[in-house]
Amino acid sequence: MKSIILMIIFRVILMLSAFTCQANIKPKADYQYNKIQTLDTIRDEFNLKKKNLKNLINGKSPDVMLKFYEYYLQEKDISKADLLIPSILKSNDDVAYKYKISLISYNYTSDAKSKALFVSDANHIKEYRAYFLKSGISSLKTNKDIRAHYLGLVTLDSAYYKIAPDSLTKKQMGIHYNSLAWYSIVTQKLNDVEYYLNQSMKYDPESKYPLSNMPLLLLLKGDYKKAEALYIKLKDLPFEGSTLTFRDEFLEDLKLVEGEGIKIKNVEKIRRILIANKTVEVNIN
Structure with a gap:
């Protein structure tokens, strides 16, 4: 009889433990759901405030402003999108954000803004070029993104070669121009491919x-x-x-x-x- 009572008590304890675990899980799930909902409202806030850029970006992180930048481009409001760039870079002027802006811009406008974002800042050309070389293309998902990458890289190559005209940079320029030509071909942007190929042969004649x-x-x-x-x-x-x-x-x-x-x-x-x-x-x- 005593053993039966102990068994009943043990089962009650197990049931209470299970109930407590479920109670602890639910608030966490609710929190995750609310977090997702908060992210979803970024677009809603944009739609509500997009006509007033100052009000829209007030207190926003660079990542949120980057989403606003993309939304403006989706709506073909390029002038508003361009006005947003200084605010993004004022909040965080790291080259990674310039790179993201370049890719987003190219995807919607076919303009990677390579000169404005990278070459205009003459004091950081070497740093920006090193970022492009280090990041490579392995993380890029589309041929359009890769073409945008090489548009930026050959622009930086040309600017850097004026500063440091060494044989390694020259050969790299040839390789990068050929890569740009190839990704222009597979994205059917043919107008400048002959120029890219001629530049490639000029800087890397052995290839x-x-x-x-x-x-x-x-x-x-x-x-x-x-x-x-x-x-x-x-x-x-x-x-x-x-x-x-x-x-x-x-x-x-x-x-x-x-x-x-x-x-x-x-x-x-x-x-x-x-x-x-x-x-x-x-x-x-």
């Missing part, structure tokens, strides 16, 4: 990558005859390594561009030319 991108650019711009001639001229020349030729790089690039969902006119004709051997090419010509 074969910019030359390999030139016929692809011609093909995408619809200049088939020039593209075909350059493909034929280069395809059997050695590329990087002992066994690779330009042909291998050309075929890989076509595959990568198509993988981005980009349609390439006459691509199968070019593939046949690239795959064909020299004897077949002579007979065709």
Whole structure:
């Protein structure tokens, strides 16, 4: 009988403990929910106060102001967005915030504001360039963000090279210009790609990558005859390594561009030319 009573008491204690645990969990969940709701109201506050910029940003953190900046751009109110930039940087002028502003701006306006945000501050060009080099592109989620990154980097490269025109910086400029050209191609921003490729060859003449991108650019711009001639001229020349030729790089690039969902006119004709051997090419010509 005594053992039964002890067992009942033990079960009551267990039930009370479980109830206490549940009671402790619920307030925490409620707190998390309220926190999420608070974050959701940032947009509501923007909608309520957006016509009065001073009132909108009063007492706000740089992260919240950064969201307001994006909201203005979403609504295509670029002038209000631009007015917000000094307030963000006054609150926190760390290069990371300038970088975030640059990416957000580019995503909505195709303007990375590289000169205004980075090069205009001549005393920090070396520091800003080091930030770009260190941060790299691994954390960036889209090709648009990566293109914005390289727009900023080549702008800083050019400014820094005037201060420290050493061979390493020169070679890095060549690499970065080619990367900018590539991400311009895969985001279909073709207008300045030829310039980027020429700059890449100027600063890094030993690299074969910019030359390999030139016929692809011609093909995408619809200049088939020039593209075909350059493909034929280069395809059997050695590329990087002992066994690779330009042909291998050309075929890989076509595959990568198509993988981005980009349609390439006459691509199968070019593939046949690239795959064909020299004897077949002579007979065709």
